[in-house]
Amino acid sequence: MKKILKNEGVQAFVASIICILLGLLIGYIVLLFINPSGAGESIVNVIKNFFTWSRPQSQMKQLGNTLAKTMPLILCSLSILFSYKVGLFNIGCAGQYVAGACASLYAGLAWGWGWLPCMIFAIVAGALLGGITGLLKAYCNVNEVISGIMLNWIALYTSNTLLTNVKETASPYTLYLDKTNPGAILPTLGLDKLFNNNSNVTIAVPLTIVAAVVIWIILSKTKLGYELKATGNNRNAAKYAGMTQNRNIIMTIAISGALAGLGASLLYQTGYMRWECTQSSVPAMGFNGIAAAFLGGLHPLGAIFSSFFIQHITDGGQYVNTNFYSSQISDVISSVIIYLCSFVLFIKLTMKKMLAKSDEKKGAK
Amino acid sequence: MLLLTQYTLIFASVLLLVALGGCISEHSGVINLGLEGIMVVGALGGALVMRSLGTTSALVMVLVAMLAAALAGMLYSCLLGVAAIHFKADQTLVGTAMNLLATAAATVFVKAMNTAANPDNHSSEIEYIRARKMFIVNINGFEFNWFMLVAIIAVVLVYFLLYKNRLGLRLMACGEHPQAAASVGVSVYKMRWTGVLISGALGGLGGLCYILAGVSVWKFENGVAGFGFLALAVMIFGQWKPTRIAIAALIFGLFRALSNTYTGFPFLANLNLPGNVYNMMPYIVCLIVLAFTSKASHAPKAEGIPYDKGSR
16 A cells, blocks of 8 residues: 555645545535535536436537547647646647637638648647747747737737638627538547537547657657756756757747647537637636646646546536526636645655655554 | 826726736745736725725725725735745746636626526626726816826835835845845745735735726626736836836836727727737737846846745
8 A cells, every 4th residue: 555655656646636626625615605505416517517417328429528628628738738847837828729729710711721731730820829939938038927828818819800701790700610611620530429429529539649648758758858858957957968948948839839729620620619709818728728737747648637527527517506606616626726736746745754754653663 | 198198097007006016026036926816806805895885985985995905815815825935836836726716716706696686697797887986086087096096106115115124125035045034034934925915915906906997897707818917027027126117017008008099099090900909919019028128137036936944
């Protein structure tokens, strides 16, 4: 038992579980304060999400929808954790996601491109926007968090302006991608059959898993990953060892942005979501990516599970009793989880101390 | 032109208050990226008072609402204090979490409150038409807002606190070299808490000022549109010095004001640019300014580094 607990990975897992449980508890307490009578049922519904449906077919269909939104979330959390490993906090991920959405939708709707070119265009758009943050950081020493936030807003307003050209005349939403240009819709590879013909489940699922594995391999098995991590640990030492730090910084955020851009294209090219050209806030996907990345212990494979969990409770928010509560309760839960994740280091230290203490006692005996 | 001046001054007041908050917190050694969230909570505190205070005199209304906003901001900044000062948490992460939490929690809270009052009302809006009038003195068409005065007082106070006062010098020492400060008997924990709490109060005030700037109804789902981060940019542009921050706030305030008033200027309206261009303006200007001013950074040396008694 103790041997297992000494493993770093297990400690990270335990810490994440503690964060989740505390987050849910606080969410429950908030619901209790608002209205005690329906709180228990509502928090259970948040946790159950698609299981609240009684028919197994509907359950599968809803699970498919959650999966469709989990894929971009996984990519956003990969984007965050990749740059974080290199010592950069890429909060601009949200804007890079917006850039990807804008690029893929515009190419698909206005120019009638096929799905693969659209996707590549989205990746390039995300990478370019990330590259700006990287350039500013490397050559002008601009804090990447602040430039990232500024670029988020710039990306949002630019996308609103551009996508207005391809919107429906009667509504603020963009045209339906599946009706305007079916060629831009991602192929399903037969995966839709598994989820009660839910066409939102596409090639995105295998692509995302591949991306996670590739990021994991780059970070832990290649020379590039080693150099990037070294730059993150100590800029000057890395420079002294002959690594080109400016190039590494720019490349890191560009890769990070490419992941976010890909994520957006994987959601918007299913036709599941349309862009609202009058929206006044940056989509939450990029910010939720932060939650997922830290909850997953900053490990690419952990991110897969934590992303699914975050998306699961975010979707679960719609099943609360809306007579008293609002669906944003799941945003409260996930932001509390992010806050608690900042204590993970402390939780791990405490665990190590406790283990060391009990070892000492044994030694004394 | 009058309108442009008015909007410039009110937005500059918002940025100034919040940037001064960030400045004090960073001088004590804690990066306060949660200012955006603190603004939302401060705005909520003020809005609740404005809504619940019935018929009172303008003076009472203004003072109580400001006090509530400052207290709400201080209370919320404790989340940062606990995590960053005592648990050595990553301050960027804590700040981000606070920003997300504030908007979500404020939305849930206001919606629950509205729904409890009227079962069909699921909006996240608080309305304060009458209260807003009490903040404003009309001088020949120019709407003077009491917050403009508060912002000026804040600059003076912060200036004296930081440079003409023992507390301020000790506080800044904790942001430059906390171990050195500790070696002469200054409590680093106490100083950092002072910095965080003052920044919470100023951030909360700034939040209330922001929602009073142009409208009489606030939808809490929208947060404060990156103003907390703009304020941090103002602080960097102002090189962490109160007087320079005041100038920087005016410049940024002007660009923000343009998006509200550009239709009133014939030569701007004739350019026929989409409104979104003006919406983007403050953020673009911010990036350009930062690109030119960040190289020679005067940031406090120990900011963002958790205090460790044992390290040298």
